[in-house]
Amino acid sequence: MTTTHSFRRCMAALLAATLAAPLAAQDAAVTATTASFAAPVMGPETNLPLPRYVSLKAKEANVRRGPSLTHRIDWVFQRRDMPLQVVAEYGLWRRVIDREGQGGWVHYTMLSGSRTVIVDQDRLPLRTQPSDTAAERAELELNVIARLGDCDGDWCELTAGGYSGWAQRHVLWGVDPAD
Structure with a gap:
């Protein structure tokens, strides 16, 4: 009877350890993922x-x-x-x-x-509104530095050379998608 009891206890401990290892790894992965979404x-x-x-x-x-x-x-x-x-x-x-x-x-x-940005596209249209169909107010040359105003989705408001208007964010260096 003692041998059977010890065997069962040993098997229960082995089963618990086998089941706990993947859960511990999963908890560590969740913690690491959560940390990457934590405060900057x-x-x-x-x-x-x-x-x-x-x-x-x-x-x-x-x-x-x-x-x-x-x-x-x-x-x-x-x-x-x-x-x-x-x-x-x-x-x-x-x-x-x-x-x-x-x-x-x-x-x-x-x-x-x-905040400023550098224009990464030659002849970048500076538009009156944040839209591809809005009228062009000016064109900015490649490497122009512009003052950065507000950003609205894919568009940022810029001021350069006495002109203000909107340009697409993806052709500007100095602003992140989250800004």
Whole structure:
């Protein structure tokens, strides 16, 4: 009787472990999936979302290899209002990338919260309303920098060269689908 009882207890434990393993794996997968839909990562210095878009405030800004004045300057951004994406923060420094994915560390005083975009399509129609059938107000050349206004679905309101109007979001760099 003792052997049969021990055998049953052992089989019950084995069955419980066999059934529990997939459930534990499923719980871990659900937790990982839920975490990916959790609140965005916030910058440790500004408590603003990372990544986020900003623009270059100065007409020139040194781009350094690390977050201090002692780090080597790799290049210099030379286009005022150029949109940049902040991907990290450390003290007074922001790690930024441009639309080609190039970047480095820039002092925060060189950046502005004003939103701009770069036009990624030559002769982009700037329309009076957010619609393909709306009248064209102007055409923007490739690489023009425009001030970003409100976005409505697939359309964003822009201001460039004294003109304001709407352009399709997918041909602009400096704005995400969720913005």
